Amino acid sequence: MGGAMAFTWRLTKRRMAPALFSRCHATLIVGGSKTEKEAATTTSILGPDLPDIWSPLPTSLPRPMPMPPVNHAAPPTIIDGKSIAEEIRSEISADVLHLKSSYGKVPGLAVILVGQRRDSQSYVRYKIKACNQVGIRSLLAQLPDSCSEDEVVDSVTRFNQDPSVHGILVQLPLPQHMDEERILGAISLQKDVDGFHPLNVGNLALRGRQPLFIPCAAKACLQLLLRHQIDLMGKHAVVIGRSKVVGLPTSLLLQRHHATVSIVHAFTHRPEEITREADIVISAAGVANLVRGSWLKRGSVVIDVGTNPIEDPDSEHGYRLTGDVHFDEAVKVASAITPVPGGVGPVTIAMLLSNTLDAAKEAFRSSV
Numbered sequence: 566m567g568g569a570m571a572f573t574w575r576l577t578k579r580r581m582a583p584a585l586f587s588r589c590h591a592t593l594i595v596g597g598s599k600t601e602k603e604a605a606t607t608t609s610i611l612g613p614d615l616p617d618i619w620s621p622l623p624t625s626l627p628r629p630m631p632m633p634p635v636n637h638a639a640p641p642t643i644i645d646g647k648s649i650a651e652e653i654r655s656e657i658s659a660d661v662l663h664l665k666s667s668y669g670k671v672p673g674l675a676v677i678l679v680g681q682r683r684d685s686q687s688y689v690r691y692k693i694k695a696c697n698q699v700g701i702r703s704l705l706a707q708l709p710d711s712c713s714e715d716e717v718v719d720s721v722t723r724f725n726q727d728p729s730v731h732g733i734l735v736q737l738p739l740p741q742h743m744d745e746e747r748i749l750g751a752i753s754l755q756k757d758v759d760g761f762h763p764l765n766v767g768n769l770a771l772r773g774r775q776p777l778f779i780p781c782a783a784k785a786c787l788q789l790l791l792r793h794q795i796d797l798m799g800k801h802a803v804v805i806g807r808s809k810v811v812g813l814p815t816s817l818l819l820q821r822h823h824a825t826v827s828i829v830h831a832f833t834h835r836p837e838e839i840t841r842e843a844d845i846v847i848s849a850a851g852v853a854n855l856v857r858g859s860w861l862k863r864g865s866v867v868i869d870v871g872t873n874p875i876e877d878p879d880s881e882h883g884y885r886l887t888g889d890v891h892f893d894e895a896v897k898v899a900s901a902i903t904p905v906p907g908g909v910g911p912v913t914i915a916m917l918l919s920n921t922l923d924a925a926k927e928a929f930r931s932s933v
């Protein structure tokens with residue numbers, strides 16, 4: 566597998582064509598909270614996400630266990646994102662119940678979906694279902710592809726002003742004619758639960774500063790590593806891809822955990838040679854099966870963020886989802902690996918719930 570493949574990855578990515586709406590209006594759907602379980606306990610689900618120091622960590626700071634020596638004879642760990650997400654959701658449910666009994670209010674998440682991309686529609690459905698599972702109230706504003714940028718900004722502004730909404734997200738990608746930066750920049754910083762506002766991104770990047778929210782997929786990758794006691798300090802992590810949604814924030818967050826980070830992207834020469842040096846590989850390229858077994862060092866930990874639809878006449882919808890990593894090859898080399906589906910995706914949604922919960926806690930605290 567040579568460097569030429571890296572140059573073509575954006576070109577080979579298959580996209581689902583968005584369909585057009587004929588009229589321009591927004592539909593607002595309000596979902597109720599459902600699940601209310603056990604007594605509340607406040608559990609930190611973040612782990613030591615933001616130790617902002619460059620000297621060795623103080624001993625008082627919770628530290629992940631060091632990576633155990635790799636036993637090459639042992640079967641690799643398949644990191645189960647579904648069950649980790651379930652665990653996180655039950656922690657969040659307990660916190661939501663606690664908020665409800667303390668303040669008489671529950672967190673609210675507003676989702677703005679523009680257009681009719683089938684993948685985006687599915688992700689929004691998963692988010693709303695997850696909100697229902699933990700007792701977070703959800704609101705959905707649906708706008709057609711043909712609507713104007715101003716209409717999307719108006720929708721953001723309405724949710725900014727709504728005190729029952731604590732988190733706002735605009736599902737990406739937006740239709741091409743829209744200025745994504747303008748729309749994301751209109752979200753109130755305190756409600757930016759996707760963490761894509763330029764100030765949150767900048768604060769994640771800058772030493773001595775704390776973002777209010779960290780993008781969900783980046784947090785999910787860190788959760789999967791930390792919950793498997795994978796130590797990051799001084800480890801070589803290679804992040805494949807540099808998007809705002811995954812690659813960039815993940816590389817910044819890994820640095821905050823004192824990993825040595827290399828970023829491989831579409832113009833990187835010989836990406837396989839760099840990736841083969843990595844203790845930890847996080848792939849968010851959006852190219853099915855890009856990372857072959859030969860790209861990996863024996864015993865490395867592989868986190869696959871890709872969810873790429875590939876044709877499969879045998880499956881119900883004519884396609885199935887596959888990751889960026891060639892799983893069958895990688896599983897023979899890695900010490901731990903996430904599957905697709907069932908790896909990073911469900912935890913990404915759990916992190917959205919976690920950010921929404923944090924936003925609500927802050928709003929409730931400052932309102933008393």
Ligand SMILES: Nc1nc2c(c(=O)[nH]1)N[C@@H](CN(C=O)c1ccc(C(=O)N[C@@H](CCC(=O)O)C(=O)O)cc1)CN2
Nearest residue numbers: 688734735736737738759781872906907908910911913
């Ligand atoms: N505003 C945002 N837009 C987008 C984000 C985001 O974090 N915020 N990320 C991606 C899409 N995404 C969430 O929006 C997302 C993608 C995949 C999954 C997921 O759970 N995948 C499942 C499989 C799904 C299936 O079977 O259909 C898995 O990996 O197991 C969740 C969220 C781009 N846009």
